[in-house]
Amino acid sequence: MSTQSLLMAETEPTETDLIGTEDSTFLPSDGELRRFVDDGEFSIKADDLVVRVAGGKVLLDRVTFPIPEKSLLGVIGPSGAGKSTLLGALTGMRPADSGTVHYDDKDVYRNYAKLRHSIGLVPQQNVLHTQLTARRALCYTAELRCPAGTGAAERENRVDEVIRELDLTKHAQTRAERLSGGQLKRVNCAQELLTKPSVLFLDEPTSGLDPNLDKQIMEQMRDLAHDGRTVIVVTHSVAHLDMCDRLLVLSHGGKLAFYGPPSEGLAYFGLPGWAEVFEAFERYPDCDWAGEFKASPTYARYVAGQQHEAAAKSSHRQLPEALPWCGALRQLSTLTRRYVRVIAADRGYLLFTGLLPIILGVLIRLSGTIQGLAGLPRANQNAQQTLLLLIICACLSGAASSVRELVKERGIYIRERAAGLSCGAYVCSKLLVLGVIAVVQSFVLVLLGLAGRPLPPTGSLLTRLPLGELLLAVAALAVASMCLGLLVSSLVSTSEKAMPFLVLLTMIQVILSGGMLSLSGKAGLKQLALLAPAHWGFGALASTCNLNVISPSAANLTHPLWNHTASTWLRDMSLTIALAAICALLTWIRLRRTGPRTRNGLSASSS
Numbered sequence: 053m054s055t056q057s058l059l060m061a062e063t064e065p066t067e068t069d070l071i072g073t074e075d076s077t078f079l080p081s082d083g084e085l086r087r088f089v090d091d092g093e094f095s096i097k098a099d100d101l102v103v104r105v106a107g108g109k110v111l112l113d114r115v116t117f118p119i120p121e122k123s124l125l126g127v128i129g130p131s132g133a134g135k136s137t138l139l140g141a142l143t144g145m146r147p148a149d150s151g152t153v154h155y156d157d158k159d160v161y162r163n164y165a166k167l168r169h170s171i172g173l174v175p176q177q178n179v180l181h182t183q184l185t186a187r188r189a190l191c192y193t194a195e196l197r198c199p200a201g202t203g204a205a206e207r208e209n210r211v212d213e214v215i216r217e218l219d220l221t222k223h224a225q226t227r228a229e230r231l232s233g234g235q236l237k238r239v240n241c242a243q244e245l246l247t248k249p250s251v252l253f254l255d256e257p258t259s260g261l262d263p264n265l266d267k268q269i270m271e272q273m274r275d276l277a278h279d280g281r282t283v284i285v286v287t288h289s290v291a292h293l294d295m296c297d298r299l300l301v302l303s304h305g306g307k308l309a310f311y312g313p314p315s316e317g318l319a320y321f322g323l324p325g326w327a328e329v330f331e332a333f334e335r336y337p338d339c340d341w342a343g344e345f346k347a348s349p350t351y352a353r354y355v356a357g358q359q360h361e362a363a364a365k366s367s368h369r370q371l372p373e374a375l376p377w378c379g380a381l382r383q384l385s386t387l388t389r390r391y392v393r394v395i396a397a398d399r400g401y402l403l404f405t406g407l408l409p410i411i412l413g414v415l416i417r418l419s420g421t422i423q424g425l426a427g428l429p430r431a432n433q434n435a436q437q438t439l440l441l442l443i444i445c446a447c448l449s450g451a452a453s454s455v456r457e458l459v460k461e462r463g464i465y466i467r468e469r470a471a472g473l474s475c476g477a478y479v480c481s482k483l484l485v486l487g488v489i490a491v492v493q494s495f496v497l498v499l500l501g502l503a504g505r506p507l508p509p510t511g512s513l514l515t516r517l518p519l520g521e522l523l524l525a526v527a528a529l530a531v532a533s534m535c536l537g538l539l540v541s542s543l544v545s546t547s548e549k550a551m552p553f554l555v556l557l558t559m560i561q562v563i564l565s566g567g568m569l570s571l572s573g574k575a576g577l578k579q580l581a582l583l584a585p586a587h588w589g590f591g592a593l594a595s596t597c598n599l600n601v602i603s604p605s606a607a608n609l610t611h612p613l614w615n616h617t618a619s620t621w622l623r624d625m626s627l628t629i630a631l632a633a634i635c636a637l638l639t640w641i642r643l644r645r646t647g648p649r650t651r652n653g654l655s656a657s658s659s
Contacts, residue, residue: 094155094170094250094282095121101141101151103134103306111137112148112306113342118358119284119298124277126296126314127286130330134306135286136176136255142284143173143253145470145648155251164648168470172244172252176259179240179467181390182229183397186220186239187211189228193243195386197471200379214242218272227397234265238272245276252276252283263291270295290326293317298354303333307342312354320350380474387481395485405453409493412445413500424505425522425597432602439593440567442501443586446526447561448554449493450533451540454486455550455557458541458643469647479538479640486534494530498523512595512621521596521621528625529589532632533561536585539635542642561586566611567594585631588613592624 096119103112111134119125127135140146142153144164153160160167180189194207215224218238223231228239237257244252254273258266270285270292277283277297285296293299293314301310301317310317321329333341345351395401419441421434458465465478502522511518540553562568564577564584571578581587591613594600598616613624 095119096282097154098142099152101148103137103141103148110305112141115308117300117308117311117355119282121282122277122280123282123297124274125284125298125300126293127284127300128290129302130304130333133302133304135302137306139253139255139286143171169247170250172249173467174240174244174254174257175463175467176256177463178236179464180228180243181394183394185225185227187224190242192386192390194246196383196468196473197247210246214245218242234261234268237269250281252281254285256286256288258287258289267292303341304337309341309345312350380477383474383477384480387477388484391481391485405489408449409496410500412449413497416441416445416501417503420505425508426506427602429601430604433604435597435599436567436603439590442526442593443565443567443590444562445497446494446530447533447558447586450490450530451537451554451557453489454534454537455541455554456547457482458538459544459550460547466647475640475644479643482538483636487531490530490534491527494527495523498526508597512616513618518596522593525589525592525625528628529585532585532628535632535635539639542639565590585628588624588627592621595621595624
């Protein structure tokens with residue numbers, strides 16, 4: 053079957069009328085907030101977009117098309133045709149390897165820092181904390197995204213305005229996890245509309261919704277487009293494509309098979325429905341769909357013709373200077389408060405976090421002996437085992453609180469990063485909250501585990517406060533393990549993959565601590581132990597307890613890290629803290645590379 057047999061005689065198309073009204077957003081002026089008119093007239097031009105992956109496979113193949121301002125564009129195609137890839141190229145989240153994207157006459161890839169605040173993106177996955185109510189989640193988003201100088205009252209007014217606009221008033225005080233699929237989609241969309249972007253992208257906004265909700269979402273997108281925005285919707289649903297002003301169809305290999313008004317799409321292919329069009333793509337994989345379309349009058353009218361028309365009437369307006377978005381310290385405050393509220397709303401996490409140190413502390417208490425951590429020289433046979441239990445529990449509780457905390461928020465972080473989130477503020481908010489949790493857990497662990505047992509008569513540094521030294525040493529190790537857990541969480545791709553590392557990290561640290569077996573003479577293992585926080589944490593505890601003296605094994609072997617001196621304890625503590633800082637730094641480096649990319653592979657976002 054030839055390609056031509058799939059085409060019908062084409063009639064002269066009628067240009068779709070596009071309706072638009074003025075829109076506005078916020079800019080600060082002299083410390084006060086003022087509005088400026090953003091007419092939303094961003095026409096978009098994509099020229100010869102090509103995206104390849106490792107191995108040379110082409111995901112997007114020389115795709116060219118214009119998008120008129122204030123219009124709704126629907127993007128459809130069979131699975132794997134490159135729809136989400138196209139969205140990444142148009143938004144600048146994943147720039148095309150070659151080709152350009154222009155908003156009016158501005159190159160998106162070269163001006164991303166200035167244009168990103170005019171771009172709204174609603175990805176497929178949920179990008180808000182479902183433990184919060186819809187309104188609370190939107191208020192925190194407004195704090196992060198509204199320009200510096202925006203007052204709290206003005207932010208709340210904008211939140212209420214968006215809630216009314218998307219018909220969410222009845223659900224504003226409902227926790228997001230209790231919303232229906234359609235309501236949750238609208239809340240995600242509301243986050244993007246808070247700053248009134250000129251261009252709004254949605255990736256599968258109707259996925260998993262019933263036909264009625266599908267229609268409602270598409271109607272709202274049409275109204276948003278005709279109210280002054282350019283809206284691009286990637287969808288698998290073809291039931292309501294007639295609401296779009298333009299339709300883009302991709303065939304396999306990321307090739308442009310059609311672009312024009314939806315009413316002309318099926319007539320162009322000469323087939324009764326879109327299911328038959330997709331079937332034809334599968335049945336005739338060698339057909340040059342892109343070449344046939346490029347040679348058609350439809351291409352000449354809606355692609356080539358409008359590309360030249362858009363270039364001729366380009367506004368050439370100057371880009372505004374990058375908006376003074378809230379600084380890192382203000383973001384840190386917002387992120388910390390939001391994270392505390394998310395944890396407080398998660399009863400399962402709270403219960404686990406509260407019970408874990410209590411259970412572990414009681415187990416240490418029950419397994420201890422009447423000698424505790426004191427005793428005559430060479431007479432305390434169980435002190436080393438007690439210290440080892442403290443180390444195991446500190447490593448476990450510290451890593452358990454953090455090993456999933458970054459990966460489960462990956463989608464949220466990537467979207468907020470693209471909108472201007474400071475990576476440093478994000479990491480510090482996690483360190484602050486989880487650090488406090490780790491310290492409190494470690495204190496509970498030590499106090500319960502050692503309650504009623506003899507303690508060392510003196511400390512190494514705090515000679516009159518040996519319990520204080522023990523608390524500090526276990527707390528430092530718990531925080532270091534928490535930082536190690538965050539590093540793992542930044543590296544893995546799913547929460548499920550993070551959990552096996554919890555056991556692995558704990559076991560490795562226990563083995564390398566030196567409390568379970570002697571590392572003396574074990575080449576490689578001894579050097580590797582220097583990188584384990586538990587190695588230095590155990591050394592600090594052993595120094596406080598004077599383990600080189602009270603342990604019977606010390607008659608044959610002593611360890612320099614266990615000497616009962618102030619310098620030894622300070623060195624052990626310093627290196628525990630240093631390893632925690634290194635893990636935190638590596639986490640920051642990893643997260644800084646996550647987000648919008650430039651063509652040279654570096655992050656397109658600032659710190």
